[in-house]
Amino acid sequence: MERKDEIKYWFRGLQSSIIQALEKEDGSGIFSEEHWERPGGGGGITRLLKDGSVIEKGGVNFSAVHGETPEPIKRSFQSDAKDFFATGVSIVIHSRNPFVPIIHMNVRYFELSDGNSWFGGGIDLTPSYVFHEDGVFFHSALKEVCDQFDMSWYPQYKSQADSYFYIRHRNETRGIGGIFYDRLAAKEPENFAKLWEFTKQVGSAFAPIYTTLMARRKDTPFTPEQKFWQLHRRSRYVEFNLVYDAGTKFGLETNGRVESILMSLPPMACWESNYVPTKNSPEFESQKYFDNSTDWI
């Protein structure tokens, strides 16, 4: 089997197994399923869950597209390769309970007909209320995955997540980071083998990590004021995704599938002008974490 087929089928299986794990932990929500085709070649499966018991809105998307290399991709990769192939799984989950964090994952593989290929991806967490022990659990799980391959990867990819998920105009982070890596070259067979195994481990780590956090926080009662804090933090999530997120920008500029690109946006968000949490409140304590200063491990 060709590399790209192997990866595509594995990603498609990953999508299914993540769906299963999320539906089980949610308890009532069911993901809808939409198959789509890309006019230029390939397609994908969009799976959405609305109004579950724990998940207020979640998307788990798989795609595998190919065809003539679009101009923006040629420019971005400084390549004249005639054809491209791209496959990946993208996830954003918005929880109903403000104590259950938002999570985002992306694993992707990209290949050009000139023989070059790359892996990219990561997982990051955006809690409204930051529980230190959840941050430690989350970052430890990611470090464990990275450390199997290279002891330098966790610190490097954690630092890249910190830089990437930063809302410049607010001087704050989107959440508490995670790992983020991009354009890891996979042309040489030994690189490919290592990066592909790493990608599989990252993808496989998602469900156990997130269902643990769901289970830990989903039954905590919350007040309307705590829900408001979540809606307020979600507004920052919207700002990051629409103003800075490279994938969103690229997707919108290249006439991607709008509903798939913007499935990352929360079901509801609030903008209250000049909102500042009361000193020493739980919201105030959480806000302190949004500055990249925490060394979780």
Place this chain on the structure above:
Amino acid sequence: MERKDEIKYWFRGLQSSIIQALEKEDGSGIFSEEHWERPGGGGGITRLLKDGSVIEKGGVNFSAVHGETPEPIKRSFQSDAKDFFATGVSIVIHSRNPFVPIIHMNVRYFELSDGNSWFGGGIDLTPSYVFHEDGVFFHSALKEVCDQFDMSWYPQYKSQADSYFYIRHRNETRGIGGIFYDRLAAKEPENFAKLWEFTKQVGSAFAPIYTTLMARRKDTPFTPEQKFWQLHRRSRYVEFNLVYDAGTKFGLETNGRVESILMSLPPMACWESNYVPTKNSPEFESQKYFDNSTDWI
């Protein structure tokens, strides 16, 4: 009195008179008042209303800033002028009742120390539910202002608003347009006189236009479903402002006052994936207007 002082004082008065008119029509809401200073020179007055009877969130901002010309402005105007001066009034009103439209106005004057100066601005309307007669009323009022100066202005500036307030990735307009004009050169005295009078007329037209629409729609009862449609349309407003709006982009990139720049964002918005209004519903009929095809007059 220098041109720039004349304009600055008039704009400041405009802010006050608009506040008065809006508070009167709202009936209970009071605008807060915050004076701020710009480190490099000048400052402004931010006035915000939260949770009024009609206005859910509204901002009426005045600013007059000056100093050393920032690099992005030099690039944008292809000028090496040492100093700049900019003054303006910016308004965005989000109403509680889904039948009262969102309105946006901006009038501004910009001057460089090389002797060049420009006016820009406009008013545009974003109803969730489009009432044809309100659109006709709104556009007629703007046409009346323009026609006093030049019969070609209304068609030209209406068309510029149609192009500007367009959400490319959704293939839809933000609302039903209005007028939009930018960089009208005011160096020659006769141009200045005409454009300054025009600016004053646009600014003065705002309060009577919007209070008429408030009065017309504020007492119409509405259902939670109708409120949802408004929250849905507001999500498009957010997308436009964060992805395309030139002023927002410029402000965020040049480290402007974030809360003033983003006061345009709605108090609350909803993103529901794949939402499409039921055929022939009032929402469906309103959606049809978001395609720039309407000739209101």
